[in-house]
Each structure stands twice: as structure tokens, then as C-alpha cells.
């Protein structure tokens with residue numbers, strides 16, 4: 212009794228050798244797919260050249276946390292624009308909002324980010340409202356590669372609940388405020404050069420995924436000479 216052929220039509224010898232024969236041809240074709248080789252941080256650093264990596268996105272997305280880790284991987288300086296604002300003003304963000312109001316905070320934020328962008332290659336994590344300013348967006352487009360770190364509402368709310376340092380959320384219904392900010396800001400964040408979806412995963416995992424997304428983006432630019440992409 213002969214062994215019935217397998218349903219997929221591939222004989223055992225071909226399966227073991229990883230070679231298939233195309234119907235009507237005698238040239239063996241490799242049936243194995245090479246996994247994409249991850250890019251090293253050194254490659255990405257070289258591809259970046261003088262560009263600044265800029266994180267944008269809503270409060271709680273992890274811009275500060277992931278930006279810091281990515282800077283370590285790339286061996287670049289890390290600056291968080293909110294921390295820089297606090298240093299130059301010698302006030303906390305809530306104090307600035309309270310004493311001078313949001314418009315003053317936004318003006319200072321614009322000046323600080325423009326300076327940081329001119330100071331050479333680095334990773335900059337911005338505060339959630341910074342990218343809404345058209346001048347800041349323009350400066351980021353000239354000097355940087357922008358990454359929108361995108362998260363869902365539940366994750367954002369879980370993360371921001373840990374600290375009471377975000378004046379916009381000092382409200383009876385912070386979830387409704389965040390939902391409104393999502394509706395207002397997402398079309399603008401979508402103008403970033405690339406989007407990285409984040410989730411409840413280890414910082415190291417999200418940072419590595421960000422590195423690979425950045426590599427693909429920069430390689431695309433290097434290869435095609437195109438201005439950029441939005442995912």
C-alpha cells in the first residue's frame with residue numbers, strides 16, 4: 212500500500228530540504244522566508260545624521276519614559292521639554308499654569324522647543340500640547356523626525372492617574388477632557404512623520420518597536436529621497 216500524498220502536495224524530501232519545485236519547471240525554489248533582520252541602534256544613529264528625534268502625543272502615552280529609553284539606546288542626549296521649562300522658569304508646570312495661565316506656558320514651550328531643536332542631535336519628548344502649535348510643528352519638521360506615540364483612552368487614563376501634575380486634567384471629569392483632547396488633537400498628531408502604537412507592554416518592548424519603526428522610516432527616506440511618511 213502506498214503512502215497517500217500530503218494534502219499540501221509537498222513531498223517529505225522537499226519539505227526537509229526547504230526546496231520546492233515549481234510546476235512545469237526544474238529549478239528548485241527555496242520555500243523558506245528570511246525573517247527581517249532588526250536594525251541596530253548604531254545603524255539608526257547613523258541614518259539620523261543631525262536630525263532630532265521628537266516624541267509627540269497625548270498625556271500618559273509614555274513620551275517621557277520611552278524618549279528617555281530610546282536616547283539611551285541611540286547614545287544621544289535626552290531632553291524632556293516640560294523638564295526644561297521647569298528648569299528655566301524655576302517653577303513646576305502646575306505652578307506656571309496657575310500663576311501665568313496656559314497662554315504664557317505655551318509661549319515658553321514654543322521658545323524652549325525651538326532652542327532644543329537647534330542644539331544638535333538628541334531625543335526630545337514634548338508635552339502633549341506642543342505639537343498643536345503650528346510654529347512648533349514647522350520647526351520640528353525642519354529639524355527633526357516626529358514620532359506620534361499613540362495609545363487608547365483606557366491606557367492613557369490609567370497612566371495619568373498615577374500623578375497629579377497635569378493641570379488640564381484637574382477637572383471633575385478628566386476622562387471626558389482626555390476624550391475631547393483625543394478628538395481635537397489626533398488629526399494634528401497624525402501629521403507626525405511616523406506613528407507608533409503603544410500598549411500595556413514593557414518599556415523596553417515599546418522602545419525597541421519604536422527604534423525599528425524609526426529605522427524603516429529613515430531607510431525609506433534614504434532610499435527614495437522622499438520627504439517622509441505618515442502611517
Ligand SMILES: Nc1ncnc2c1ncn2[C@@H]1O[C@H](COP(=O)(O)OP(=O)(O)O)[C@@H](O)[C@H]1O
Pocket residue numbers: 268269270271272273274275276277336370371373410411412413414417
Ligand atoms: N511602557 C510602559 N509601561 C509601564 N508604565 C509606563 C510605560 N510608559 C510609561 N509608563 C508610565 O506611565 C506614566 C506616564 O508616562 P510618561 O512617560 O510620563 O507619559 P507622557 O510623557 O506621554 O505624558 C508614567 O508614570 C510612566 O512611568
Ligand SMILES: O=C(O)C1=C[C@@H](OP(=O)(O)O)[C@@H](O)[C@H](O)C1
Pocket residue numbers: 268269270271274275293304337338339340341376377378379
Ligand atoms: O497635553 C498637554 O497640553 C500637556 C501635557 C503635559 O505633558 P505630558 O504630555 O508629558 O504629560 C504638560 O506639557 C502640560 O501639563 C500640558
Ligand SMILES: [Mg+2]
Pocket residue numbers: 274275291293336337338
Ligand atoms: Mg511627558
